[in-house]
Amino acid sequence: MPVTDFKIEYAAEELKTQNAVPVIIVAAGSSSRMGGINKMFMLLGGIPVIARTMLAFERNANVSEIIVVTKEENVADISYVAQNYMITKLSNVVPGGATRTESVEKGILSLKDAKGVMIHDGARPFVSDEIISKMADAALKYDCAVCGIKVKDTIKQKGKETVNTLDRNLLYAVQTPQSVNPELYKNILSRCEDKSKFTDDASVMESAGVNTVIIEGEESNIKITTPFDIKLAEMILREEE
Numbered sequence: 001m002p003v004t005d006f007k008i009e010y011a012a013e014e015l016k017t018q019n020a021v022p023v024i025i026v027a028a029g030s031s032s033r034m035g036g037i038n039k040m041f042m043l044l045g046g047i048p049v050i051a052r053t054m055l056a057f058e059r060n061a062n063v064s065e066i067i068v069v070t071k072e073e074n075v076a077d078i079s080y081v082a083q084n085y086m087i088t089k090l091s092n093v094v095p096g097g098a099t100r101t102e103s104v105e106k107g108i109l110s111l112k113d114a115k116g117v118m119i120h121d122g123a124r125p126f127v128s129d130e131i132i133s134k135m136a137d138a139a140l141k142y143d144c145a146v147c148g149i150k151v152k153d154t155i156k157q158k159g160k161e162t163v164n165t166l167d168r169n170l171l172y173a174v175q176t177p178q179s180v181n182p183e184l185y186k187n188i189l190s191r192c193e194d195k196s197k198f199t200d201d202a203s204v205m206e207s208a209g210v211n212t213v214i215i216e217g218e219e220s221n222i223k224i225t226t227p228f229d230i231k232l233a234e235m236i237l238r239e240e241e
Contacts, residue, residue, distance in 0.1 A: 027122030028096030052125035
């Protein structure tokens with residue numbers, strides 16, 4: 001075995017704990033609000049967004065393996081980025097489906113004997129080590145958990161003829177990672193006729209009456225969706241540096 005291969009393999013083992021869990025990173029979106037530019041490969045401080053996201057999980061000892069779900073035409077590019085940034089925990093790059101839920105399902109179907117799994121947006125490169133550790137722990141304790149932050153704005157719900165003001169003390173803006181029991185998740189989806197109705201992973205579980213536990217998130221854990229988010233991400237990066 002070449003010396004470099006040994007060093008990479010040794011480092012990967014050092015970055016795992018006995019109770020580590022896998023993470024599925026979803027990077028199969030259309031980037032429609034980015035004007036067709038694939039945000040996963042946009043550079044932040046000279047590093048692609050998807051590389052920063054993978055590196056966050058690579059460095060955490062509570063992560064056993066990384067599975068990336070992406071568009072079929074991007075599979076080779078993701079593999080190249082992972083190799084270039086020495087992502088040793090990447091075990092698979094899976095072609096995604098037509099919707100986020102279908103993409104997550106494909107990722108979960110590729111797992112082997114996992115008691116819990118984290119699911120994360122590829123476009124959230126600033127997820128902290130603390131949040132990853134908390135959600136990895138939650139993946140082994142609960143059937144479903146999300147991280148999120150309490151909303152600061154007043155939220156109104158518009159009906160056909162009326163507008164209601166919701167109690168913001170009860171409202172959370174949900175982020176990722178989210179964690180689920182993979183076997184339960186698969187069973188629920190196997191009985192579901194319309195998979196396009198779900199807006200996140202927890203809503204799949206909730207549709208079958210599974211309780212969701214909320215873990216406190218962080219404001220810096222933003223999702224890069226629009227050109228404005230790139231400016232915000234650059235500001236966060238400057239502060240971190």
